[in-house]
Amino acid sequence: MTNQAMQEPTFLILTALAAGSQHGYGIMTDVARISGDRVKLRAGTLYAALDRLRSEHLIDVDREEVVDGRLRRYYLLTPSGAEALAAETARMRANAAVATRRLRRLAGA
Amino acid sequence: MNGPLPLERRYRRLLIAFPAGHRREYGEEMVGVLLASTPQGRRRPKLADALDLVTGGLRARFRALSAGLSDANWPDALAVCSVALPVTLLAALAVNYVWNLVPAFALAGLSDFYLPSLALVLPPLVALRYRRTAAMVALAAAAWFWFLLLSQLTVWIDGLEASYCVALLIQVIALAGSPGPRRAAAVMTWKTWLVLCAAGLAMGVASIPYPGASMYPWALLTWQAAAVVLAFLAAVGAGLVLTLPKPVALRLLVLVAIPAVPGAVWVLQFASAMAGNTTQVPFPVLAFLPMLVLACVSAVTLWRARHKSQKA
Numbered sequence: 133m134t135n136q137a138m139q140e141p142t143f144l145i146l147t148a149l150a151a152g153s154q155h156g157y158g159i160m161t162d163v164a165r166i167s168g169d170r171v172k173l174r175a176g177t178l179y180a181a182l183d184r185l186r187s188e189h190l191i192d193v194d195r196e197e198v199v200d201g202r203l204r205r206y207y208l209l210t211p212s213g214a215e216a217l218a219a220e221t222a223r224m225r226a227n228a229a230v231a232t233r234r235l236r237r238l239a240g241a
Numbered sequence: 242m243n244g245p246l247p248l249e250r251r252y253r254r255l256l257i258a259f260p261a262g263h264r265r266e267y268g269e270e271m272v273g274v275l276l277a278s279t280p281q282g283r284r285r286p287k288l289a290d291a292l293d294l295v296t297g298g299l300r301a302r303f304r305a306l307s308a309g310l311s312d313a314n315w316p317d318a319l320a321v322c323s324v325a326l327p328v329t330l331l332a333a334l335a336v337n338y339v340w341n342l343v344p345a346f347a348l349a350g351l352s353d354f355y356l357p358s359l360a361l362v363l364p365p366l367v368a369l370r371y372r373r374t375a376a377m378v379a380l381a382a383a384a385w386f387w388f389l390l391l392s393q394l395t396v397w398i399d400g401l402e403a404s405y406c407v408a409l410l411i412q413v414i415a416l417a418g419s420p421g422p423r424r425a426a427a428v429m430t431w432k433t434w435l436v437l438c439a440a441g442l443a444m445g446v447a448s449i450p451y452p453g454a455s456m457y458p459w460a461l462l463t464w465q466a467a468a469v470v471l472a473f474l475a476a477v478g479a480g481l482v483l484t485l486p487k488p489v490a491l492r493l494l495v496l497v498a499i500p501a502v503p504g505a506v507w508v509l510q511f512a513s514a515m516a517g518n519t520t521q522v523p524f525p526v527l528a529f530l531p532m533l534v535l536a537c538v539s540a541v542t543l544w545r546a547r548h549k550s551q552k553a
Binding site: 156157160174175176177178179180182183184199202203204205 | 266269277289296298
């Protein structure tokens, strides 16, 4: 695992999958919901990210279905994906705590 | 039976931006997601979606390319390349040198040939002990030849000189980005050495000048020269594929082709001039552009190799 900060779309995809396995379109709509419609993933970006996350073993395919003659694949968070998401959350929380403390001090000064 | 709707057809067309492997794995799924996220009745993809597919596809292609470049066979191919170029040129040089020992055939001005060849031969010898220093020697030699080239530059450059410059830059990448000549010796068989020496000897014999009106006995027509050059390249290529592990050989051919192309162009021009065709097309100055890219790649490879060794 690298020490680099996770990119926001990656973080949001992993967060979406932390709720349970989802298919591509489900991830797209969930990411929009989590980010308050600020991040709207499009298919090209989403599937490039899913491919990369699969190759890094952070997510995996849960199951496949055929709906209206089209393939629908469900993705799930792997244990190392959950670990990476937890590490990123802790990093963000630590940064946010420092920022909050300093802002409080600034407001009190 | 109806085919896919126009919107689906257009999305599928845009998916061509992705590598074939990615399309096989995710293509159907992506079309489904794209159609689900497009409002009913729309016949054309949204511009933002189209741009996203193209940029996403290019990113995926770049990832596939960098994954391909970092596969385990490249270091071996680079190691063999660091030996192959100098050995071939050394063999050619030896033929020329021996020929010049015969007083009747000795020609002035051959230092043009010896100097770059020695510059290519020297670094691998240094690399047996000091690989990265050897890469720096090759880079310095390339810089020197560039300086010579640019100082005499009018409008056109000589293909042979271009070939040497490119070969030296490839040598920098080969030495800095691979385990070096010792690894090459482990990968190559005696048959590979034979192929390289034979290629060098053939080049040397073809470059022997004869005193007389035409100087070279094989002042061929351009198409004949092209056939000879292609046959030579095919024979060397086949020899390498047959005597090295195939993935290594194919990568080596890609590397060797880079200096071989300007070299082959030069041979054809020379043959054309010897055959009395005075309207030969000189090697264009635009050839500097890929060389510049190659120079940057060489410098970055060398820098990374040094950086890594300092960190280790």
